[in-house]
Amino acid sequence: MAELQPVEAALAALLKDVEALPGETVPAAEAGGRVLAEDVTARLDVPPFDNSAMDGYALHHRDAGRWLPVSQRIAAGRPAEPLAPGSCARIFTGGELPAGADCVVMQERVEVEGDRAWIPADTPAGDNLRRRGRDVTAGGRLLSAGTRLDAAALGHLAGQGITEVKVRRHPRVALLSTGDEIVEPGRPLGPGQIYNSNRPMLRTLLTRFGAEVVHLATVPDDAAGTRRVLKEAAEDADVVVSTGGVSVGEEDHVKAALEALGRLDLWRLAIRPGKPLALGRLSRRAAPGGEARFVGLPGNPVSGFVGAWLFLRPLIGAMLACPALSALPKLVARADFETRTGPRQHYMRVALDFAAEGIVARAFRDQNSGVLSSCIGADGLAVIPPNTSIAPGAAVECLWLRGD
Numbered sequence: 001m002a003e004l005q006p007v008e009a010a011l012a013a014l015l016k017d018v019e020a021l022p023g024e025t026v027p028a029a030e031a032g033g034r035v036l037a038e039d040v041t042a043r044l045d046v047p048p049f050d051n052s053a054m055d056g057y058a059l060h061h062r063d064a065g066r067w068l069p070v071s072q073r074i075a076a077g078r079p080a081e082p083l084a085p086g087s088c089a090r091i092f093t094g095g096e097l098p099a100g101a102d103c104v105v106m107q108e109r110v111e112v113e114g115d116r117a118w119i120p121a122d123t124p125a126g127d128n129l130r131r132r133g134r135d136v137t138a139g140g141r142l143l144s145a146g147t148r149l150d151a152a153a154l155g156h157l158a159g160q161g162i163t164e165v166k167v168r169r170h171p172r173v174a175l176l177s178t179g180d181e182i183v184e185p186g187r188p189l190g191p192g193q194i195y196n197s198n199r200p201m202l203r204t205l206l207t208r209f210g211a212e213v214v215h216l217a218t219v220p221d222d223a224a225g226t227r228r229v230l231k232e233a234a235e236d237a238d239v240v241v242s243t244g245g246v247s248v249g250e251e252d253h254v255k256a257a258l259e260a261l262g263r264l265d266l267w268r269l270a271i272r273p274g275k276p277l278a279l280g281r282l283s284r285r286a287a288p289g290g291e292a293r294f295v296g297l298p299g300n301p302v303s304g305f306v307g308a309w310l311f312l313r314p315l316i317g318a319m320l321a322c323p324a325l326s327a328l329p330k331l332v333a334r335a336d337f338e339t340r341t342g343p344r345q346h347y348m349r350v351a352l353d354f355a356a357e358g359i360v361a362r363a364f365r366d367q368n369s370g371v372l373s374s375c376i377g378a379d380g381l382a383v384i385p386p387n388t389s390i391a392p393g394a395a396v397e398c399l400w401l402r403g404d
């Protein structure tokens, strides 16, 4: 395993044989951000009847261009009577179009005198109408399995009167922090110690990607302790994520524990940051044959941040069977920086300016993997292939981080 593995090989190993998690039924009102486990079929036409798009007067277009008696008043939510021939109906936005009418004229264009109205001649059939089923047709597919329920999708479900939906259960994630130097905020910091910035950062990203962090633990820097914590985490989780302890030092016990408790699929990637990333599986003792996926991110916070976007997001996306989570959107921008890569593909944290003349990628000045400031305000990751020189103004491919 001395060779550094390319990102594509690592992703393929990580996603191999991942099965979608089972579905569960939840109230639609609480399903924001969840992923549909099955297609949803429309029960109703939307709108359910022809109705007016304006406050105004409904008529048959052949009667336009003269004074018409106003024969009824149709407010939204009230049934309409068939239109008396040669008359018009006062109607409000959303009001049901009466049978016999085929257009609506907005009230600003109408002169009203007592109970009659002057309708301008240029009022064509179909004007200002919203036809039944224009938005949704009953029996058709309303939303597809794999859709992540956003604001519009929730509105669409409610528009059908749907109160419950079947969504994928959240991937359950155990998040472990290794390193005797790591202290939780709120506790005093001793010499040589640092606060745990990876835990809240990764917890937030995992939740955003659709996972539920069910287990948090700290792993001591010794072989037996590392094995114990990993073993415990695997019982309860679909995915075990750890930070730190995956490099080559004698204090790095994660790989050995993984090999003892399951298997190491892949270690050391040709990426910067995040080279010593380790991927594998942990067997579950309580459920023979069962296993949790393992992603060992390097301890440097930027390596964890980049690793989460590149590996945890697609892994969670595969468990949720959600195509939108499987790959990050890409765009091309002009670099405002110069750089040269070695054998590793560099994922540079960049702010993206959407200027009239095109998109500009501005790289944070210090791209070291310990400098978490480089991730603050990062709209994207500029992907610089191995052994490449980039001059200012060169086109660079960027992964977009501001979407789902």
Ligand SMILES: Nc1nc2c(c(=O)[nH]1)N[C@H]1C(S)=C(S)[C@@H](COP(=O)(O)OP(=O)(O)OC[C@H]3O[C@@H](n4cnc5c(N)ncnc54)[C@H](O)[C@@H]3O)O[C@H]1N2
Pocket (backbone or CB within 6 Å): 177, 178, 179, 181, 182, 194, 195, 196, 197, 198, 199, 243, 244, 245, 246, 247, 248, 249, 252, 273, 274, 275, 276, 297, 298, 299, 300, 301, 303, 369
């Ligand atoms: N001789 C070599 N040394 C190192 C190599 C190498 O190839 N040969 N690789 C370097 C690279 S690249 C990386 S990345 C790091 C990764 O090492 P580990 O994954 O074993 O991580 P640690 O050593 O445990 O920690 C690295 C760094 O990050 C800090 N850290 C760890 N956890 C947290 C946390 N939860 N919150 C904030 N900061 C954290 C830790 O204190 C270290 O400073 O290895 C290089 N070394």
Ligand code: MOO
Pocket (backbone or CB within 6 Å): 271, 272, 273, 274, 275, 276, 298, 300, 302, 303, 369, 370
């Ligand atoms: O692979 Mo490391 O994250 O560059 O320091």
